[in-house]
Amino acid sequence: MTVPTIKLNDGTSIPQFGLGVWQVPEDETEQVVSQALEVGYRHIDTAQMYQNEAGVGAALKTAGLAREDVYVTTKLNNSQHDPAKAKASLERSLLLLGLDHVDLFLIHWPLPTQYDGTYAKTWEALVGLREAGLTTSIGVSNFQPDHLDKIVAETGVAPAVNQIEVHPYFANEAARSATLAHGAKVESWSPLGQGGGELTDAVVAEIASAHGKSPAQVLLRWQIDRGDIVFPKSVRRERLEENLAIFDFELSAEQVAALAALDKGESGRSGPNPDTFDWIPSF
Ligand code: NAD
Secondary structure, three states: OOOOEEEOOOOOEEEOEOEEOOOOOHHHHHHHHHHHHHHOOOEEEOOHHHOOHHHHHHHHHHHOOOHHHOEEEEEEOHHHOOOOOHHHHHHHHHHHHOOOOEEEEEEOOOOHHHHOOOHHHHHHHHHHHHHOOOEEEEEEEOOOHHHHHHHHHHHOOOOOEEEEEOEOOEOOHHHHHHHHHOOOEEEEEOOOHHHOHHHHOHHHHHHHHHHOOOHHHHHHHHHHHOOOEEOOOOOOHHHHHHHHOOOOOOOOHHHHHHHHOOOOHHHHOOOOOOOOOOOOOOO
16 A cells, blocks of 8 residues: 655655554553554654653664654643743653654644643744754644634744544534645544544445445545545554555545535534643643
8 A cells, every 4th residue: 555645834745644652552552553564554643641652662663664764743742831841852752762853743732721821932942843853844733723823923834734633523624724724734633533433324334335445444535535644543453454455445526525514513522622621741
């Protein structure tokens, strides 16, 4: 399977498909990521708050692939959301990952109820980390339209990506179109709705059977066709293979429209609303 690459607004390219490792326990991460790399994955999405960067690093080391052949993203811990802490926190990630730079570093959450006056300053710090070569690209995650407007107005620098929750039950159209309007790409998190109702939805099942594909493959293909970047999570080899096998079929315009019509608005969210999410871990 050849995974397409997407051109970002800073001139670099990102594989449109990869593996997300949220909720993969640290002691299983090396084995899961190794399996994914064996199956052909070349893009890993982790975060400081997932507490499994060392496992990702161990798998990368064992695989021995050329550095430029694997795309690695990590994200700033909500507790390090401070221009003075961002550099040390990325350096710690690099140590755990065994890398001298990541490909993409994101502000994980804006936390506007905690950091309304400072998240644009944290963004400015990320610009410095990119200039210092600790990360090739920089972006944000869970930024609402007004958060995007604010960081661009204060720094003049648009993020390369905004990683936001998107799947048919929660199309998140306002954040998605604001992201694209800033010239950034959408990375859609929880593309399988965290293994929830969409996988057994009758509309999805009918489209899947028409193509001889699984519901998960249909959900992923829909997002690939919209130009978004996806990294479904699985710890099982057969599902890793299944999720990657989405580049040999096409959805019709009617099928795309039928999937878009499943949007439930706010009630379709599987995660927290970024406007009110305020969790700051103790680590
Ligand atoms: P997901 O939508 O990828 O769903 C994963 C779950 O779907 C699995 O645990 C499994 O139960 C099921 N599944 C996987 N493959 C399947 C298949 N082929 N058939 C049937 N069921 C299958 O959920 P996710 O982990 O929440 O999202 C993916 C990635 O997005 C994360 O690992 C993480 O990297 C990223 N993410 C980022 C944020 C953020 O705030 N930036 C939040 C959530 C997730």
